[in-house]
Amino acid sequence: MLTIGFFAIAVFAILGSVCWACLQEKNPKGTREYILLIEDEAQAAALTAETLVGDGYRVILAHDGFEALKIYRDIGKQIGLVILDFFLPVMDGDAVFDELRVLNPEVDVVLSSGLAEQQKISAMLGEGLRGFISKPYSSQELLAQVRSTLDAGRQGLRPA
Numbered sequence: 001m002l003t004i005g006f007f008a009i010a011v012f013a014i015l016g017s018v019c020w021a022c023l024q025e026k027n028p029k030g031t032r033e034y035i036l037l038i039e040d041e042a043q044a045a046a047l048t049a050e051t052l053v054g055d056g057y058r059v060i061l062a063h064d065g066f067e068a069l070k071i072y073r074d075i076g077k078q079i080g081l082v083i084l085d086f087f088l089p090v091m092d093g094d095a096v097f098d099e100l101r102v103l104n105p106e107v108d109v110v111l112s113s114g115l116a117e118q119q120k121i122s123a124m125l126g127e128g129l130r131g132f133i134s135k136p137y138s139s140q141e142l143l144a145q146v147r148s149t150l151d152a153g154r155q156g157l158r159p160a
Helices: 042-054 065-078 093-103 118-126 139-154
Strands: 002-004 007-011 034-038 058-062 079-085 109-113 131-134
Touching: 034 042, 034 065, 042 058, 042 139, 058 065, 065 079, 065 093, 079 093, 079 139, 093 109, 093 118, 109 139, 131 139
Parallel strands: 034 058, 034 079, 079 109, 109 131
Antiparallel strands: 002 007
């Protein structure tokens, strides 16, 4: 469990299947969607998660692509959005994105990076990436990107 201020976000050590009982939310007003946050930098993960939880989202944190894919395989139907860091240990964001799309071709993914290559971002957008947010970003930019991506998916406004 990673505690951030008044909020707690479940951090899963994936050994078997996801333990929903282990997901202890200190966010009783968390009526919004689940967001899978894939971020290996602890400070960036903490700040992003705190912002999202503070706005009512329920956050599941993964520190690398393999952990994220395990979570998504187990509970992907409950996840409304994936926020994916581009540079991750072992498996970069573009590879994680490809694997997520194998699991669910309609998965909503927003890429987050400060140094991502334009060619790779363009290719990912062509393959169904729903958005990109450049680091560092403000809380307002993050929340606006998250909400607009989720709403576009609900309203059928996804790019073809």
